[in-house]
Amino acid sequence: MSSARVVVPISDPKTTKLLVVDDEPQSLEFIKDALSGEAIELHTASDSSRARDAFRHLRPRIVLLDLIMPGVKGWELLEEFLTVDPGVDVILMTAHYSTESAVEAIQKGACDYLNKPVSLERLRKRVASLIAEAELRQRTLRLDQQLLDAYQFEGIVGRSPRILDVFARIRRVAPHFRTVLVTGATGTGKELVARALHRLSPAASNEFVVCNCSALVETLLESELFGYVRGAFTGATQDKLGVFEYAHRGTVFLDEIGELPLAAQAKLLRVLQNQEVQRIGSPVPRTVDVRVIAATNRDLRAEVAEGRFREDLYYRLSMIEITLPRLRDRSEDLPLLQRHFLEKFSAEYGKTVTGMTRRAQTRLASYGWPGNVRELENVIGNACMMTDSPVIDLWDLPETLRNPTTTATNDILIPLEELQRRHLVRVLEYVGGNKSQAAEILGISRATVYQLLAQMKLTTEE
Numbered sequence: 065m066s067s068a069r070v071v072v073p074i075s076d077p078k079t080t081k082l083l084v085v086d087d088e089p090q091s092l093e094f095i096k097d098a099l100s101g102e103a104i105e106l107h108t109a110s111d112s113s114r115a116r117d118a119f120r121h122l123r124p125r126i127v128l129l130d131l132i133m134p135g136v137k138g139w140e141l142l143e144e145f146l147t148v149d150p151g152v153d154v155i156l157m158t159a160h161y162s163t164e165s166a167v168e169a170i171q172k173g174a175c176d177y178l179n180k181p182v183s184l185e186r187l188r189k190r191v192a193s194l195i196a197e198a199e200l201r202q203r204t205l206r207l208d209q210q211l212l213d214a215y216q217f218e219g220i221v222g223r224s225p226r227i228l229d230v231f232a233r234i235r236r237v238a239p240h241f242r243t244v245l246v247t248g249a250t251g252t253g254k255e256l257v258a259r260a261l262h263r264l265s266p267a268a269s270n271e272f273v274v275c276n277c278s279a280l281v282e283t284l285l286e287s288e289l290f291g292y293v294r295g296a297f298t299g300a301t302q303d304k305l306g307v308f309e310y311a312h313r314g315t316v317f318l319d320e321i322g323e324l325p326l327a328a329q330a331k332l333l334r335v336l337q338n339q340e341v342q343r344i345g346s347p348v349p350r351t352v353d354v355r356v357i358a359a360t361n362r363d364l365r366a367e368v369a370e371g372r373f374r375e376d377l378y379y380r381l382s383m384i385e386i387t388l389p390r391l392r393d394r395s396e397d398l399p400l401l402q403r404h405f406l407e408k409f410s411a412e413y414g415k416t417v418t419g420m421t422r423r424a425q426t427r428l429a430s431y432g433w434p435g436n437v438r439e440l441e442n443v444i445g446n447a448c449m450m451t452d453s454p455v456i457d458l459w460d461l462p463e464t465l466r467n468p469t470t471t472a473t474n475d476i477l478i479p480l481e482e483l484q485r486r487h488l489v490r491v492l493e494y495v496g497g498n499k500s501q502a503a504e505i506l507g508i509s510r511a512t513v514y515q516l517l518a519q520m521k522l523t524t525e526e
Contacts, residue, residue: 079105080125081124082128084106085129086108087134094182095187112135116141119144119145124152125152125195129145129154142156143173146173154173155178155190156174156177157180159180212404217231217260218259218264222397222401224396230388238263238264243358244356244385245357245358245382245386246358248388251435253388255317270313271313273310273314275316275317277321278323279320282325285324285328286344289308289328289331290308292343295345296345296346304343306343309352312354317358322360333376391436398429405444406444417451419454419455420457423493424460426489428440429489430486488502491506499513499514
């Protein structure tokens with residue numbers, strides 16, 4: 065291994081380490097001369113053994129790798145380097161260029177594919193752009209951290225207009241509510257909203273009791289909600305408090321309220337109207353002071369129309385309604401949520417996971433998230449557990465995300481605009497963000513690619 069002239073002092077934190085791996089001395093000298101004016105610390109290796117040692121010792125930010133060398137294929141070194149450091153940018157070089165091998169290189173994780181003899185101007189521009197991208201990623205990480213601190217609200221993370229509207233409604237409602245209905249698809253964070261309402265309410269110092277209506281069998285539901293007295297039925301050997309009495313002066317969260325049987329709905333209505341509960345087996349009603357938050361992923365208006373939910377109970381619950389958006393409808397929150405869950409699981413598992421590769425981020429951005437924020441949390445939690453690197457890459461993600469074709473059948477009934485957006489994102493992913501290559505594959509002009517990105521409000525980072 066040898067080192068080229070260092071333009072910027074090695075101690076300078078802005079210096080980018082670059083490793084050139086090539087068995088041709090003339091090529092090494094050419095690249096040294098080509099990059100001599102750049103702010104880099106350049107090292108070279110002329111065979112695979114020296115390349116492996118140099119990579120593990122130096123941990124370069126950029127690698128220029130010859131695809132064909134004696135005794136080893138560039139693909140093998142590419143995979144080894146990405147296994148050690150998924151965040152490294154690897155540019156493959158070859159004198160035997162083909163479109164098929166270029167696409168394969170991008171799919172295997174290379175950020176670019178250059179034809180030999182390498183163009184001096186293109187090489188300088190590509191290295192300069194990678195350095196700029198690395199600096200941008202560092203600034204973005206710092207900005208993400210600042211945004212994460214600024215846009216956390218009672219454990220809920222987001223900065224999209226729709227989620228900020230939810231935050232505003234919680235603030236306005238919390239000091240005054242008696243009943244609130246929280247609606248939204250599974251995994252959107254309905255319990256987080258309920259807890260936020262409780263913490264910001266005058267009842268914050270008292271109990272917050274969760275009752276999942278779908279988890280209780282019908283024969284036990286009323287005894288859990290309203291309690292019973294000794295002797296009310298076989299096995300009732302002592303009095304038992306129900307959820308509402310236990311939460312006296314606090315808050316009851318009734319999750320999956322749409323699963324509540326009609327008989328229990330009638331008794332719940334009495335609690336809401338009169339603030340009274342009647343234990344099973346007791347003729348005496350008992351006064352309770354509770355705030356009630358109900359949540360459902362069902363359309364309760366449709367349930368009322370079908371006779372499965374009481375109309376009077378629906379109007380009592382929905383005096384104040386907070387509706388949570390799906391994750392795909394607040395996609396601008398995805399980077400913040402990723403950062404939030406990375407920090408959460410890094411601390412939980414005792415690991416230092418600092419980020420995700422561009423390939424992994426692109427794959428997450430192009431996914432539809434049918435399970436919403438809960439699914440994202442599970443995916444990143446699993447990836448943090450599986451990774452051996454400080455950076456999460458594609459192979460750390462679950463199979464459904466590693467192989468997009470497995471999810472294609474779930475996305476048949478989607479708008480044409482969304483289908484176009486996803487295809488554009490996937491093509492850009494495969495060509496490493498190169499707009500010219502993407503335009504060639506799609507059969508459109510480069511200007512049209514930028515126009516589509518602007519129309520779809522996609523950024524270069526996405």
